[in-house]
């Protein structure tokens with residue numbers, strides 16, 4: 001796991017698998033942990049990363065509730081969980097989904113955990129809206145399209161945008177069940193001005209990027225999605241993201257868009 005300080009109040013850790021991002025953000029005496037790394041040793045290390053930075057984590061936030069983003073309770077078992085209203089609806093609709101998918105991943109990769117995943121009843125946050133952290137305010141923006149839920153978190157005093165599974169330098173746009181190309185494109189339109197005003201952008205997967213890089217990824221992702229919508233399987237993948245793994249994601253996208 002790699003930890004990067006972006007600001008006195010913001011530290012990002014990236015998991016060894018999928019480079020899944022976890023953002024620790026502090027204001028005053030309190031800190032939140034946004035999303036999570038994946039492996040047990042990384043989750044075990046996270047409280048030490050937080051305390052070395054002088055952060056006291058009191059709450060968890062999740063940009064969306066795909067299983068690899070909601071593991072923070074393993075690191076901070078006492079912390080409350082805040083998610084956007086659409087994410088809360090997803091959790092209510094299928095409360096066992098994250099635990100089931102985590103178990104499948106762990107079985108496939110022979111990963112052992114201290115226990116099964118337990119999620120506390122989440123606090124549903126209005127999106128768009130705000131969320132108080134100590135003396136500061138986090139701004140929540142809708143970010144659906146990858147999934148049916150999703151929120152981007154704008155940390156204004158640090159100039160950091162935590163956008164969830166968008167603007168990734170390492171993976172192409174992924175249209176999961178519940179997501180759609182139209183909603184994804186609308187989210188990119190909403191993120192664009194936030195990216196322009198940011199100092200750092202934290203994608204759900206991949207190391208933090210500066211706004212110039214993030215804007216380049218945004219343009220590539222928009223072009224890819226428009227081509228996916230118009231040309232299906234023939235849509236060219238962004239040049240730097242043409243790995244076999246991304247071709248698999250592309251084939252899945254074609255299937256989902258075709259079925260929609």
Ligand SMILES: [Zn+2]
Nearest residue numbers: 066068165204
């Ligand atoms: Zn993800």
